[in-house]
Amino acid sequence: MDTVLITVNGQPVEVPAGLTLLEALRRQGVELPTLCHDARLTPYGGCRLCVVARRDGRPGLVPACSTPALAGMKIDTEAPEVHEARRRQLQLILLNHRMECPVCERTGDCRLQDLVFEYGGDEDRLPFDLVRRPRDESSPLIVRDPEKCILCAKCVRLCDEAQGVAAIGVVGRGLEARVTTWLDGPLECEFCGQCVDACPVAALTIPSFASALPAWQRTAVTTTCSFCSCGCELTVTSDGGERPLGVGATPDSVPNHGKLCAKGRFGWDALRHPDRLTRPLVRRGGRLVEASWDEALAVVAAGFAAARDRGEAIAAVGSTRLTTEDAYLLQRFVREALASPHVSAGVDPGVEALVAGMGEVLGAPRSTATIADLAAAGTILVLRGDPGRTHPLVKTELVTAARRGAKLLLAHPSPATLSPLAAQHLAIAPGRAEALLLSALEEIVRRRGGPGATIERADGHEAWRLGLDPYRPAAAAALVGVTPAAIGRLVDHLEAADSLVITVATGRGIPGREAGVARRAVELLAALGLLGRPGSGVLVLGEKANTQGVVLAGLDPRLGAGGRPLAPGSQPGWSASETLARAAAGEVGALYVLGQDPLGAWPAGIGACRAVENARFVVVQDPFLTDTGRAADVVLPVRCLVERDGSVVGADGVRRTIRQALTPPAGLPGDGEVVREIAARLGHTLPAGADLEAEIARACEPPRGTSGLRLTPPPAPGAPPAAGGVCLDLGPQLFHSGSTTLRSAALLGLAAPETVLLAPGDAQRLGIGRGDTVRLSAGGREVLLRAEVDETIPLGTAMALWGGDGSGAGRLVSDPARSLVAEIGRRS
Amino acid sequence: MSTRPIVAVPPEALRIVTFDAAMEASIAELLPRYPTRRAAVLPVLWLCQERFGWISPGVVRAVAARLGESPAFVEGVVSFYTMYQTAPPARYVLQVCTTLSCAWCGGRELVAHLKERLGISFGEKTPDGMFQLVGVQCLGACGTAPVVQINDDYYENLDVAKLDAILDELAGRS
Structure with missing residues (x-):
C-alpha cells in the first residue's frame, strides 16, 4: 500500500495514501470534533469544526474532512487558533439554534452540547434573533424541529446517498436555508429513520420513543433485527427493558452500516399489542381458559404421549422466526422424543429456495453470495421481487452499488424503486422469473454453441439442454412478458459480467417457484463460467429472520442438522402443506404449531381450517393469540426474538447473536425452554449449555468444498395467461x-x-x-x-x-x- | 436593441409539465456531456427557464422525473441559485450591480433612479409586469461600470439618461 509521510502535532507519521486528513488522523488515534462528517458519506465540509492549522508553508486553517492528506503536510490539531476557530464556529451555529437544553430530550446525548462543553461558544452570544420556524408534526413517526437544526445536512445526505430516496433537501441559502420536504409537505418516504439516527441534535425525533428518562439512565442492548433475513445489527435503548426508547444502529454495524428499515425501527409496538399472551390457555368445556404453566404443560405432555402411544401421527410446524437453538431443539424433540419425522418450518418460500433450490443444485441449502458481495459486484441481477419492498437493506446496498457503477439488472413485474438506477428493468409477468432465466440460458448456450465445461461435466446435461429448446427467446418471450430483444440485451449484459451476484427475493405471495428460480440462477452462473468464482454467487433472501438458521438446524422434513441428508434408511417426513392435508383428512393425532398462524396467515387454498378442526389435539405456541391459537386445545405464550438470547443466521450465512433487549411480559419463557420442558415431561433430555452450542456450531459450519452441479431438466413452458384475466x-x-x-x-x-x-x-x-x-x-x-x-x-x-x-x-x-x-x- | 423579452408561461399552465419532442431532443443532446444525470440538473433547469420563463413546482417535478432525482433534491438546487426564477418574472429583469466599482461610478444613482422611476424596490415587479428590479453582486464588468444586466444582455457605461432611454424603448416596444 502506498503511504505518505505527514507531521501531526510535531510527530512524523506515515499514513495510507488517498485518505482525507480526518481519516488519516483518526487512524492515528487523533480525534477531531465533527458535526457534519459521516464516514459513509461523501465529505461535505459544512460544519468547519474539524479545522486544523497547516504548518508547512501554506498557512491557514483547513477542514480536515475534505482536505486530502498529502506528503509533507504539517498539521497542528490543537493550536490556540484552532481552538478559537472551533469556538467561533460553535458560536455561529448556536446563533440559530433554539437552546433549551434543560428540557431537550437529547440532553446528555447531544453532539452539539458535548462540543460546546469542550470548546465554549455559548458565553458571548451574538445579538441575533432566532429565525422562527414551527415544528413539523405532520408525520406521525418523525417530528422535525427546524429551530434546532444546525444544517449539518447529514439527514439529507443519508436519505440521498445511502437510502436513494432524497425525500428531504436543503432548500434556500444563507439564513433562509432549511431542511425540508418538497413544497414543505408531510414526509413521504420509506420511513427508514436513518435521518433521526444521524441527527446530532434534537431537530429530528421520534415521538413514540419520547421519554423523560435522561440519556444516562437508559440501557442499551445490541442485538440482531428479527424482521427479515438481512440480519441487521440494531441497538435498542430502553428504560431497563420495559419500553423501547430508541432503536438505532451504529455506522460500523455489520452488515447494515447503520441502516435500518421502517420495520426494524418502528415495528416494536407490536410486542405490546392486546393479542399478546401472558398466561397459557387450556381448552376446558369448549372454551380457552387461563391455566398455570404446570397445568398447561401437563396437558400438552399427556396429549403428545397419548397420540404417540396410540400410534397416531404427530407433526410439528415450526417457523423461520425461531432461534437456531430453538429450531434445533424442536426438530430433535419431534424426531427423538415423539419419534416422528414430520417436522417443518411451515409453508415458507425462503426455505423452499434454500432446500429445494440451492440444496438440490449444489448439495448445500445455502446462499453462495453474501450481502457484502453486493458492494464489490460488477453486475447484479435482481430476481422475483423488488428488494425495496421485501429486503430494504439489500435495496440500499443496490443503490450504493449502482452509484459506484455496478450494472443493475432488474427482473420483476412490480414498479421498482431501483428502476431509475438500473441498466435494464425487465418487467416480466408475475411468476415468470424461472422462464426468463431458462430463456437467457437458451440464448447463451446457442450463442456459444454449447453449455460450457461446467455444465457438460454434470449428469443429465443432454436432457437439460434439450429442455431448453422451447425457451428460445423468440418463442418464450411472450410467456415471460417481455420482448425477445430485451432477453437478448439481458444476455449481452450477463455475458459482459466479470462478477455476477444474483439475488432471489422470497416473500409470501410472490408468485412462481422460488426453488426453480434459485436452481436456474446457479445454472446461469455455471453457463457463464462464473460458478464458484469469488464475488459471484446466488443470494437467497429468506422472508423471515432465521430462514437460513432453521434450515441448518435441521427443521425440515427433508434434511438433518447442518443441512445434511437424513440418515440412510429414514424417510423424509411431511412438508407443512402435506401435514395440513393429512390433518384435514383426520390422519394426525397431535399437531404442534410454533410461531405460525396457518388459519390467519396462510393462503386459504392450503386448507388450514379443516386441518386444525380435524387434528385430534392441537397445541399452538406463539407470542400472540392467533386465529390458529383460538382454535387450539392448548396455547403456550412465549417470548419474541427481541426478548430472547440465542442466535440467528442471516441470508449471508453469518451466524449472529441475538440478545434480550426488551423484557418479556410476565417472565415468559422462550420457545426452546418450553420444548425442553415438554420433552422432560416425556422423559427425554435435550442438550443444553456447551453441548448444545457445540452441536449448533457444527451445524452452522460452512460446507467444505462443493458437491458439483446437479441439473434439473427444465419444465415444459406453461401458456401465457388467457386474454381477459x-x-x-x-x-x-x-x-x-x-x-x-x-x-x-x-x-x-x-x-x-x-x-x-x-x-x-x-x-x-x-x-x-x-x-x-x-x-x-x-x-x-x-x-x-x-x-x-x-x-x-x-x-x-x-x-x-x-x-x-x-x-x-x-x-x-x-x-x-x-x-x-x-x-x-x-x-x- | 436586441434584448428579447421574457415570456413567462402562466402558473396554471405549468402545474403539470410534460416535455415535448423539442425539449426532449435538447435534453438528450445535453446528457452525454455530463458524467452523471445528476450533473446535468443545472443545464436542464436552464433549458426549462429559457423555455417556460421560470421554474414552477411542476417544472421541478418534471426535471426530477426526467433525471431520476427526487423533487426535494431539484428544489434544493433551484433554491440555492439566485438566477433561477421561482415565480413568473417580468418581461425585463434588471439586474443592477451594487458592488464597489459600479457603486463608485454612479451605480448608487442608477439604483435610486430606478426605484423612483419604477416605484418598486429590489425583488419586486412593476404592476404591469414590464420590469423587475434585482440588486446583484459584481457582474464582472468593472471596466465598464456602472452596469445593468437586462435579461441576457449587459448595458455598460450607464448614466441616468442612457438608462431612461433604454427603459423608454423597452417599454414602448410592446
Whole structure:
C-alpha cells in the first residue's frame, strides 16, 4: 500500500495514501470534533469544526474532512487558533439554534452540547434573533424541529446517498436555508429513520420513543433485527427493558452500516399489542381458559404421549422466526422424543429456495453470495421481487452499488424503486422469473454453441439442454412478458459480467417457484463460467429472520442438522402443506404449531381450517393469540426474538447473536425452554449449555468444498395467461409483510390500503377508474379491492398491495408457487 | 436593441409539465456531456427557464422525473441559485450591480433612479409586469461600470439618461 509521510502535532507519521486528513488522523488515534462528517458519506465540509492549522508553508486553517492528506503536510490539531476557530464556529451555529437544553430530550446525548462543553461558544452570544420556524408534526413517526437544526445536512445526505430516496433537501441559502420536504409537505418516504439516527441534535425525533428518562439512565442492548433475513445489527435503548426508547444502529454495524428499515425501527409496538399472551390457555368445556404453566404443560405432555402411544401421527410446524437453538431443539424433540419425522418450518418460500433450490443444485441449502458481495459486484441481477419492498437493506446496498457503477439488472413485474438506477428493468409477468432465466440460458448456450465445461461435466446435461429448446427467446418471450430483444440485451449484459451476484427475493405471495428460480440462477452462473468464482454467487433472501438458521438446524422434513441428508434408511417426513392435508383428512393425532398462524396467515387454498378442526389435539405456541391459537386445545405464550438470547443466521450465512433487549411480559419463557420442558415431561433430555452450542456450531459450519452441479431438466413452458384475466403480482409491502407488522399500529399507519394497481390499458379495457371498487376472483374465491391506475404496471399484470396475511387478495391464493390469474371486474 | 423579452408561461399552465419532442431532443443532446444525470440538473433547469420563463413546482417535478432525482433534491438546487426564477418574472429583469466599482461610478444613482422611476424596490415587479428590479453582486464588468444586466444582455457605461432611454424603448416596444 502506498503511504505518505505527514507531521501531526510535531510527530512524523506515515499514513495510507488517498485518505482525507480526518481519516488519516483518526487512524492515528487523533480525534477531531465533527458535526457534519459521516464516514459513509461523501465529505461535505459544512460544519468547519474539524479545522486544523497547516504548518508547512501554506498557512491557514483547513477542514480536515475534505482536505486530502498529502506528503509533507504539517498539521497542528490543537493550536490556540484552532481552538478559537472551533469556538467561533460553535458560536455561529448556536446563533440559530433554539437552546433549551434543560428540557431537550437529547440532553446528555447531544453532539452539539458535548462540543460546546469542550470548546465554549455559548458565553458571548451574538445579538441575533432566532429565525422562527414551527415544528413539523405532520408525520406521525418523525417530528422535525427546524429551530434546532444546525444544517449539518447529514439527514439529507443519508436519505440521498445511502437510502436513494432524497425525500428531504436543503432548500434556500444563507439564513433562509432549511431542511425540508418538497413544497414543505408531510414526509413521504420509506420511513427508514436513518435521518433521526444521524441527527446530532434534537431537530429530528421520534415521538413514540419520547421519554423523560435522561440519556444516562437508559440501557442499551445490541442485538440482531428479527424482521427479515438481512440480519441487521440494531441497538435498542430502553428504560431497563420495559419500553423501547430508541432503536438505532451504529455506522460500523455489520452488515447494515447503520441502516435500518421502517420495520426494524418502528415495528416494536407490536410486542405490546392486546393479542399478546401472558398466561397459557387450556381448552376446558369448549372454551380457552387461563391455566398455570404446570397445568398447561401437563396437558400438552399427556396429549403428545397419548397420540404417540396410540400410534397416531404427530407433526410439528415450526417457523423461520425461531432461534437456531430453538429450531434445533424442536426438530430433535419431534424426531427423538415423539419419534416422528414430520417436522417443518411451515409453508415458507425462503426455505423452499434454500432446500429445494440451492440444496438440490449444489448439495448445500445455502446462499453462495453474501450481502457484502453486493458492494464489490460488477453486475447484479435482481430476481422475483423488488428488494425495496421485501429486503430494504439489500435495496440500499443496490443503490450504493449502482452509484459506484455496478450494472443493475432488474427482473420483476412490480414498479421498482431501483428502476431509475438500473441498466435494464425487465418487467416480466408475475411468476415468470424461472422462464426468463431458462430463456437467457437458451440464448447463451446457442450463442456459444454449447453449455460450457461446467455444465457438460454434470449428469443429465443432454436432457437439460434439450429442455431448453422451447425457451428460445423468440418463442418464450411472450410467456415471460417481455420482448425477445430485451432477453437478448439481458444476455449481452450477463455475458459482459466479470462478477455476477444474483439475488432471489422470497416473500409470501410472490408468485412462481422460488426453488426453480434459485436452481436456474446457479445454472446461469455455471453457463457463464462464473460458478464458484469469488464475488459471484446466488443470494437467497429468506422472508423471515432465521430462514437460513432453521434450515441448518435441521427443521425440515427433508434434511438433518447442518443441512445434511437424513440418515440412510429414514424417510423424509411431511412438508407443512402435506401435514395440513393429512390433518384435514383426520390422519394426525397431535399437531404442534410454533410461531405460525396457518388459519390467519396462510393462503386459504392450503386448507388450514379443516386441518386444525380435524387434528385430534392441537397445541399452538406463539407470542400472540392467533386465529390458529383460538382454535387450539392448548396455547403456550412465549417470548419474541427481541426478548430472547440465542442466535440467528442471516441470508449471508453469518451466524449472529441475538440478545434480550426488551423484557418479556410476565417472565415468559422462550420457545426452546418450553420444548425442553415438554420433552422432560416425556422423559427425554435435550442438550443444553456447551453441548448444545457445540452441536449448533457444527451445524452452522460452512460446507467444505462443493458437491458439483446437479441439473434439473427444465419444465415444459406453461401458456401465457388467457386474454381477459390479469396476472396478479402479490408481493409484500415495505411497511406490512406479515403477522408482526399486522400488530404494529406504527407500521399499519404507513401501509397502503388494500388496493389493486392496474395498467392504464387494462383499466380502460375493463371500464375501471381510479378509486372504483373492483371484484377480483380466482379459483372460486373473490375479494373486493379499491382500484388504482398506475402507468408503471405492465399490461396484463395487476399488483395487489397486500400484507402477507390471509386477508384481502391473499384469500385468492391457492398454490403460492403458481402464477395467479384473476378475473377483474367492476363491482356490479 | 436586441434584448428579447421574457415570456413567462402562466402558473396554471405549468402545474403539470410534460416535455415535448423539442425539449426532449435538447435534453438528450445535453446528457452525454455530463458524467452523471445528476450533473446535468443545472443545464436542464436552464433549458426549462429559457423555455417556460421560470421554474414552477411542476417544472421541478418534471426535471426530477426526467433525471431520476427526487423533487426535494431539484428544489434544493433551484433554491440555492439566485438566477433561477421561482415565480413568473417580468418581461425585463434588471439586474443592477451594487458592488464597489459600479457603486463608485454612479451605480448608487442608477439604483435610486430606478426605484423612483419604477416605484418598486429590489425583488419586486412593476404592476404591469414590464420590469423587475434585482440588486446583484459584481457582474464582472468593472471596466465598464456602472452596469445593468437586462435579461441576457449587459448595458455598460450607464448614466441616468442612457438608462431612461433604454427603459423608454423597452417599454414602448410592446
